[in-house]
Amino acid sequence: MQLSFLTPLYERPGPWGSVHLDTGWENESTTARRELQARDVCESLARQGADDATGRAVYEALMSRPGPTRGAGRAVFATAGQVVLDPPLATRPPAPVDVKWSALPHVSPLLDLAAREPVCLVAYIDRTGADLEVRTPLGSRAAGEAHGKDWPIHRTGRDDWSERHFQQSVENTWEENAGEVAAAIAACNEDVGADLVVLVGDPRMRRAVHDKLPRPLRGRAVESEHGGRAEGATTRLLDEELENARHEHVRHRAEEELDRFRSAHDAKAEGVPALVEAAREHRIAELLVRPDGPETHREVWVGHEPDQLAVRRAETQYLGDTQPASARADDALLRSAVVTGAEAQSLPPADGGDDVPVGGLGALLRWPYSEMERP
Incomplete structure (x- = not known):
C-alpha cells in the first residue's frame, strides 16, 4: 500500500483526534442519528483531553454532508482546530465508532479499511x-x-x-x-x-x-x-x-510479501526494538503489520521528527526531545514509513500459531545488516 496520501498528517505537530466511523447504515433520513453520533465522538475526544476547537472541527466535518456518505465508512484526522484528512473507507470498520486523542494520528486501521483494495x-x-x-x-x-x-x-x-x-x-x-x-x-x-x-x-x-x-x-x-x-x-x-x-x-x-520476508535473512527486521532501530536509520523499505499482533499497540516514545523513536523514554539520545510523547508502535512506525517513502502491507491474522513476523510487526529493509557491518 502506498502511504503518500498520509503525508499531510506528518506536517503538523499534533496531538491528534483520530476517528474511524462505520457509515454503511446511512440513508437519506439519517440526519438525527448522524448528529447523535457526531456528538458522541466529540464528547469522547473531550474526555480524552482534546481541545474545544478540534472537537468542533470534527463535529462540523461529520455533519457537513447532507446525504448519505459514499463508501462503507469515514476516517477523520484533526488537530489544532482543523480537519487535515477525511478519507472515505472502502471496508466497514469492525466497531461502529473508534475515537482516539493521541500524540500521533492513529492511522494503522487504514491499512485494512482504506485503499487496500486494488485498483x-x-x-x-x-x-x-x-x-x-x-x-x-x-x-x-x-x-x-x-x-x-x-x-x-x-x-x-x-x-x-x-x-x-x-x-x-x-x-x-x-x-x-x-x-x-x-x-x-x-x-x-x-x-x-x-x-x-x-x-x-x-x-x-x-x-x-x-x-x-x-x-x-x-x-x-x-x-x-x-x-x-x-x-x-x-x-x-x-x-x-x-x-x-x-x-x-x-x-x-x-x-x-510474507514469503519475501521469510526468505530475506539479514535484510529484514522484526519485533519492536529492531524496527525502532531500523526506523531511526531510515532503513525500512516496506512495513508489514499483522493487525492482531500483540506488539502493534505496544508503547514506544516519539519526538517531533519521524526518526526520533525509542523503546524507553529514558533513551533521550535517540529522542532529541525534552518532552517525548507516548505512542502506539504501529502508528510510530507508520509515520516513519510515510516520511521516508516506504510502503506498508497488512497481513492476515496469524493462523495456527504462526507468529511471523514476531509480535505482528516486521519490515523488509533497504539494505541488509551485513552491509552496515562492512568497514
Missing part, C-alpha cells in the same frame, strides 16, 4: 476495439477507448480460394486490433498504475489481447467470461467476479 483496469473488448474503465475503492470511471479497424472483421462460411484469402484478412484485422487494445491498456496503465487488469468480452480477442500485453502487465491480467462491450450487457456476474479477483489479489500479495 482494477477493466477492458471491455470486441473485435473492433475496447472501452476502458478504472475501478477503485471509491468508484469507477471511464478511462478511454481503443479503436481498431472495422473491416474486415467477419468471416464467411465459404471455402473457395478468394474466401480463404478474405478470411485471412479478417484474421489479420483481429490481430492488429488486439495489438491496438493491448497498447491502449498499457498506455492507460502508465497513468493509473493498476494492480489488476481484467479483460472482458469476446473470448478470442481477450486471449489475443492478453498475449500482446507487455510482460509485466501480462502477469497482472485475468480474463472474465462475464460482461461485454455491447450496450446493455449484464454486469452483475462481472461485478461479483471482479470482487473475487480483488480479494484474491490482496490475499496473494500478502502471501508474496
Whole structure:
C-alpha cells in the first residue's frame, strides 16, 4: 500500500483526534442519528483531553454532508482546530465508532479499511476495439477507448480460394486490433498504475489481447467470461467476479510479501526494538503489520521528527526531545514509513500459531545488516 496520501498528517505537530466511523447504515433520513453520533465522538475526544476547537472541527466535518456518505465508512484526522484528512473507507470498520486523542494520528486501521483494495483496469473488448474503465475503492470511471479497424472483421462460411484469402484478412484485422487494445491498456496503465487488469468480452480477442500485453502487465491480467462491450450487457456476474479477483489479489500479495520476508535473512527486521532501530536509520523499505499482533499497540516514545523513536523514554539520545510523547508502535512506525517513502502491507491474522513476523510487526529493509557491518 502506498502511504503518500498520509503525508499531510506528518506536517503538523499534533496531538491528534483520530476517528474511524462505520457509515454503511446511512440513508437519506439519517440526519438525527448522524448528529447523535457526531456528538458522541466529540464528547469522547473531550474526555480524552482534546481541545474545544478540534472537537468542533470534527463535529462540523461529520455533519457537513447532507446525504448519505459514499463508501462503507469515514476516517477523520484533526488537530489544532482543523480537519487535515477525511478519507472515505472502502471496508466497514469492525466497531461502529473508534475515537482516539493521541500524540500521533492513529492511522494503522487504514491499512485494512482504506485503499487496500486494488485498483482494477477493466477492458471491455470486441473485435473492433475496447472501452476502458478504472475501478477503485471509491468508484469507477471511464478511462478511454481503443479503436481498431472495422473491416474486415467477419468471416464467411465459404471455402473457395478468394474466401480463404478474405478470411485471412479478417484474421489479420483481429490481430492488429488486439495489438491496438493491448497498447491502449498499457498506455492507460502508465497513468493509473493498476494492480489488476481484467479483460472482458469476446473470448478470442481477450486471449489475443492478453498475449500482446507487455510482460509485466501480462502477469497482472485475468480474463472474465462475464460482461461485454455491447450496450446493455449484464454486469452483475462481472461485478461479483471482479470482487473475487480483488480479494484474491490482496490475499496473494500478502502471501508474496510474507514469503519475501521469510526468505530475506539479514535484510529484514522484526519485533519492536529492531524496527525502532531500523526506523531511526531510515532503513525500512516496506512495513508489514499483522493487525492482531500483540506488539502493534505496544508503547514506544516519539519526538517531533519521524526518526526520533525509542523503546524507553529514558533513551533521550535517540529522542532529541525534552518532552517525548507516548505512542502506539504501529502508528510510530507508520509515520516513519510515510516520511521516508516506504510502503506498508497488512497481513492476515496469524493462523495456527504462526507468529511471523514476531509480535505482528516486521519490515523488509533497504539494505541488509551485513552491509552496515562492512568497514
